[in-house]
Amino acid sequence: MTEIRRLRDLIEPWETLFADIEDTEALLELSLEEGDQSQEKEIRSALANQRGRYEKLQLKQLLSEESDMANAFLTIHSGAGGTEACDWVSMLYRMYRRWIDSHGLTADLMDMQEAEGGIKSVTVEVKGPYAFGYLKAEAGIHRLVRISPFDSSGRRHTSFASVYVSPEVDDTIDIDLKMEDVRVDTYRASGAGGQHVNKTDSAVRMTHNPTGIVVQCQNERSQHKNRDFAIKMLKSRLYEYYRQQRDEENAAKAIEKKGISWGNQIRSYVFQPYTMVKDLRTAVETGNIQAVMDGELDPFIEGFLKHHAGQAVN
Secondary structure, three states: OHHHHHHHHHHHHHHHHHHHHHHHHHHHHHHHHHOOOOOHHHHHHHHHHHHHHHHHHHHHOOOOOOOOOOOEEEEEEEOOOOHHHHHHHHHHHHHHHHHHHHOOOEEEEEEEEEEOOEEEEEEEEEEOOOHHHHHHHHOEEEEEEEEOOOOOOOOEEEEEEEEEEEEOOOOOOOOOOOHHHEEEEEEOOOOOOHHHOOOOOOEEEEEEOOOOEEEEEOOOOOHHHHHHHHHHHHHHHHHHHHHHHHOHHHHHHOOOOOOOOOOOEEEEEEOOOOOEEEEOOOOOEEOOHHHHHOOOOHHHHHHHHHHHOOOOOO
């Protein structure tokens, strides 16, 4: 059923588009035959709409990997930069929530570690068609350059944050997870206070000893539910880990978690002395940094997918 749904999702929008183009073509031919220019505005509007749909469908054709249709786990960690980096994580978290909302996807908060100035780390489960396929473009180190609001001298600061993305795996995919290889720690959930803070050790952290992968969940009051969610996240991370091992010959295309510091960034966000966001993998850039921080990431995602597929990036 999953495969049928995937194929239907790929084919039916093209069929609808072709039918709409034929209708517009018929309207154009009729208008030309009768010398009727009153339909010109409607025809131009229809063609613009169809071109936009075509470009979106063409982009979706690039999402052909096994896990592209899956939901995704998105994790943001602060890196070099202290308080600045924690504030940068908060900014990125807002940016991704805006992008998620604008694309009709949903995000469930799985874990958040707050810190002075912002967020130390945060994990969300993003649900919806092709969530992983699109968000995998964001995996890597993100660099911020700005005048620090925390520096009384008004100096420029550089901060780093890592974004890690892995697909949610369903029960049909066999993941080699042996619980005897996993260390499970429980702790008291932290939060803003009130109902967000538990009085029991309900939060769960899991460490997969063979790979060193660590996941944690504290979004539920029940330790049992947090444990189930943590296992789900761990399987997701292991799936991506083992996929990278299998695809070592394509390592340049794999989603890697690198050191969260200078020299490893995939994208730079410069607020001062000029404004620019530039993806260092594809050279896609824009001077409208506020639009990007408000969730307008599609040009960067499209550029990555075309680059990933070996196509030219406009």
